[in-house]
Amino acid sequence: MPLKVYAAGASLAVLLVAGVAQAGETLTVYTYDSFVSEWGPGPGIEKAFEARCDCDLEFVALPGGVDILQRLRLEGQGTAADVVLGLDMNLMAEARSLDLLAPHGVDTAALDLPIAWDDDTFLPYDWGHFAFVYDTEQLSDPPDSFEALLEAPEDVKVILQDPRTSVTGLGLLLWIKKVYGEQAPEVWSRLQERVLTVTNGWSQAYFSLFMNGEAPMVLSYATSPAYHMAVEGTDRYQAAEFEEGHYLQVETAAMVADTEQPELARKFLAFVLTPDFQRHIPLGNVMHPAIDLGDELPAVYDRLIAPKSLAFSPEEVQAHRREWIREWRNAVAQ
Amino acid sequence: MASRWATHSRWPLTAGIVALVAVAGLGLGSLGALLWQARELHPAMLWQEPWLAAVLRFTLWQASLSTLLSIGLAMPVALALARRPHFFGRRLLLRAMELSLVIPSLIALFGLVAVHGRRGWLAPLRDALGGLPDDYLYGLSGIVLAHVFYNLPLAARLMLQALEEAPPAQWRLAGQLGLSRGALWKALEWPRLAPLLPRLAALVFTLCFTSFAIVMTLGGGPASSTLEVALYQAMKFDHDLALAALLALTQLAICLTLWLLALSRGGTPRLAVGGHPSRSAGRWWRRDALGISRFTDACWLAGLAALLLPPLAAVLVAGVLGLPDMPRGASLAPAALRSLSMALGAGLGALALAVALLAGRQWLRDTRHPLAATVMEGGGQLILVIPALVFGTGLFLLLRPRLGSGWEGYALVVLVNAFMALPFAMQVIRGALPGLSAPERRLADQFGVHGWARLRWLQWPRLRRPLALALAYAMTLSLGDFSVIALFGSPSAPTLPMLLFQQLGGYRWQGAAATALLLLALVMLVFAALDRLTRRPPRYGWGREKGKREGEEVSSE
Numbered sequence: 001m002p003l004k005v006y007a008a009g010a011s012l013a014v015l016l017v018a019g020v021a022q023a024g025e026t027l028t029v030y031t032y033d034s035f036v037s038e039w040g041p042g043p044g045i046e047k048a049f050e051a052r053c054d055c056d057l058e059f060v061a062l063p064g065g066v067d068i069l070q071r072l073r074l075e076g077q078g079t080a081a082d083v084v085l086g087l088d089m090n091l092m093a094e095a096r097s098l099d100l101l102a103p104h105g106v107d108t109a110a111l112d113l114p115i116a117w118d119d120d121t122f123l124p125y126d127w128g129h130f131a132f133v134y135d136t137e138q139l140s141d142p143p144d145s146f147e148a149l150l151e152a153p154e155d156v157k158v159i160l161q162d163p164r165t166s167v168t169g170l171g172l173l174l175w176i177k178k179v180y181g182e183q184a185p186e187v188w189s190r191l192q193e194r195v196l197t198v199t200n201g202w203s204q205a206y207f208s209l210f211m212n213g214e215a216p217m218v219l220s221y222a223t224s225p226a227y228h229m230a231v232e233g234t235d236r237y238q239a240a241e242f243e244e245g246h247y248l249q250v251e252t253a254a255m256v257a258d259t260e261q262p263e264l265a266r267k268f269l270a271f272v273l274t275p276d277f278q279r280h281i282p283l284g285n286v287m288h289p290a291i292d293l294g295d296e297l298p299a300v301y302d303r304l305i306a307p308k309s310l311a312f313s314p315e316e317v318q319a320h321r322r323e324w325i326r327e328w329r330n331a332v333a334q
Numbered sequence: 335m336a337s338r339w340a341t342h343s344r345w346p347l348t349a350g351i352v353a354l355v356a357v358a359g360l361g362l363g364s365l366g367a368l369l370w371q372a373r374e375l376h377p378a379m380l381w382q383e384p385w386l387a388a389v390l391r392f393t394l395w396q397a398s399l400s401t402l403l404s405i406g407l408a409m410p411v412a413l414a415l416a417r418r419p420h421f422f423g424r425r426l427l428l429r430a431m432e433l434s435l436v437i438p439s440l441i442a443l444f445g446l447v448a449v450h451g452r453r454g455w456l457a458p459l460r461d462a463l464g465g466l467p468d469d470y471l472y473g474l475s476g477i478v479l480a481h482v483f484y485n486l487p488l489a490a491r492l493m494l495q496a497l498e499e500a501p502p503a504q505w506r507l508a509g510q511l512g513l514s515r516g517a518l519w520k521a522l523e524w525p526r527l528a529p530l531l532p533r534l535a536a537l538v539f540t541l542c543f544t545s546f547a548i549v550m551t552l553g554g555g556p557a558s559s560t561l562e563v564a565l566y567q568a569m570k571f572d573h574d575l576a577l578a579a580l581l582a583l584t585q586l587a588i589c590l591t592l593w594l595l596a597l598s599r600g601g602t603p604r605l606a607v608g609g610h611p612s613r614s615a616g617r618w619w620r621r622d623a624l625g626i627s628r629f630t631d632a633c634w635l636a637g638l639a640a641l642l643l644p645p646l647a648a649v650l651v652a653g654v655l656g657l658p659d660m661p662r663g664a665s666l667a668p669a670a671l672r673s674l675s676m677a678l679g680a681g682l683g684a685l686a687l688a689v690a691l692l693a694g695r696q697w698l699r700d701t702r703h704p705l706a707a708t709v710m711e712g713g714g715q716l717i718l719v720i721p722a723l724v725f726g727t728g729l730f731l732l733l734r735p736r737l738g739s740g741w742e743g744y745a746l747v748v749l750v751n752a753f754m755a756l757p758f759a760m761q762v763i764r765g766a767l768p769g770l771s772a773p774e775r776r777l778a779d780q781f782g783v784h785g786w787a788r789l790r791w792l793q794w795p796r797l798r799r800p801l802a803l804a805l806a807y808a809m810t811l812s813l814g815d816f817s818v819i820a821l822f823g824s825p826s827a828p829t830l831p832m833l834l835f836q837q838l839g840g841y842r843w844q845g846a847a848a849t850a851l852l853l854l855a856l857v858m859l860v861f862a863a864l865d866r867l868t869r870r871p872p873r874y875g876w877g878r879e880k881g882k883r884e885g886e887e888v889s890s891e
Binding site for chain 1: 385388440443444447448451452453454469472546547550551552553554555556557559563566567569570571572573665727730731828832833835836837838839840841842843846
């Protein structure tokens, strides 16, 4: 019976995929997809850490920071994670209220962030600003403020992401709220004139639309041009610097309180602020490293914009996010 | 009593029930787990929140419009394809049709934008003609265009299959009688298409209703949003399980009602049951293939090609240009292999479930339990209307705390993918499974052809091609799937779609385009391989084959 043969083949194939379990001490780190890809910082960091810990560092990749939080929430005390890496400032308060995380105990003197940092649970490993990236071939004179963007000519369209489904989208929501406060809904409805479309994720916006030349501007990171300049060798894509300042994103790592590997987890967190970890960040994760890398920082980083930083505290974000999203929805949905 | 045993042997029912329990149990179980976590529901939110009501209205509107256009346009396309069994590029067109359903939305969007976008390939034409706004790809028109791009080929492909399965004798007779176009439509084409339509419409509607990335990306803003987006927000960002469960239940209620409606219609039994796939055997003359229909058919087929091929070509071009930036090989081949073996597992799982459910349904129908038969078939569509996010999270809640490490994660993905491909597999096989007509059955009973022999010699020959097509759809659906695997996370061993997203996350556009191309090539390969394996009629002894033919002609009198 051929079906039987197929079925046997299929189960065999599944078994083959399964691979072999590894023995020894394992540190499990929940993180996001692009961190562990072969182009991301993951592989280099894994190698560097395993060389000094005599252990096995295992990344479990989830689609994004929100998914890490969601996974933690679902697994609760039974989580397999020893360390979570990839929760940004806007997720910190939510994650803290789960009562699953422990103090990192790392000396943060080496930190080099645009803001002061005194959180004892969440340890920053990189940072960046949200920004509008523009195509110099389509736009020679980019807006230099929100006001200029709102007043820009008819054909200056921008591609946004939805604050309900994407990190960058939420970033813009907070950015506009921080700059305009009470006036934010009004600004949003004025901004509608400039918006080509609002995608669910950054990849759709950047790859499917912006790289296809659909609009001259896209909501992204101020560090995005670093990749284009350093790896692709083109100056075509640049970030527009807004005089109001740019909203800050800080990505953090934290250890799980109930971990079976507390020693190893602490060792890993201490490792986060060393050059062996940080040197993989600028071109691997395309974000600013959390410490001063000195000469090791790629030269293109000197050519990025260096705007003023804007941020709400994680607690403010937690308290108001739903209300602000509702406000945004009412402002933009006719 | 031999005949009673042969006709009403209980194994199809047993298999059907087992499959139904598995599908409905896991589907409803996951939803139940979510409800149990959520504790309390506030159904009043649905109409008290003006925003939710607006989302619901828009979702219904765009899904209805997309369904109407997809099905309505698919009909003439399928007829034209059936009327022209031989023309240059026909096979390519069929392959492209199969492809369009299973392309991951990210890739399809890339192709659509490259062609229809403000600066797409069509932009010069659009400017020359005037009239069309340059951003017609964004907003309702864009959503509908993308949904038609996805669903018209699926609908047309299934309709074509139904048309091609008409017994050659009927076509021959129609040719000899020189039936005109209208007469053919009445006598042959409509009776074959009509029973298909309600289910097809329900399938397309459900797909459009639950569409996520397309509606968001092309929608232009939160004014055009779907329930899935609200669900995603409730589930992921707000962890508002009560709202998530409420939305999932709303979706379930709407789509399930539709399905029950569709299943209770379109249940008319066929007059005659299909014989061999007739494409290769068909050399009969069709009067309606001449004259004006030469021109109209050409228009329909050109229209189909214009809808389908340019976006695929855009993906192809980008992929070829990206080949030098392919990942350095180390991760690509294992990822492809991993994807393929998982797809094979999911495909076979979907096939087994589909056959079991349909056999059970047929048994119930034969023994005059139409309601139970409908439930059995409807059970298979259940997964379609439970959002993947709900299904995955619910399963997670059910199975925790032991889950997710190593191969368990992969096995779970295979399982969920098998479930999600099930509705498609059922749609393809459904037409072929009823198997023998009553006279054929009687004849077989008289000759004492039972059990294994009957399956092997009478049913298998009719089933093999639909089964192969169903397997191809099921396999490629899970091949391109990202949503399920994203739910469970993975140890650093990605599948192809994951690799694609990783590349995008790391700005590797060109490499990602090449990976997308590889994914499409694999999809093509699966379809082509399964088509080739089953194209030739199986090698039976000449005598048996002849005997069966005669039997068939007796029955179709």
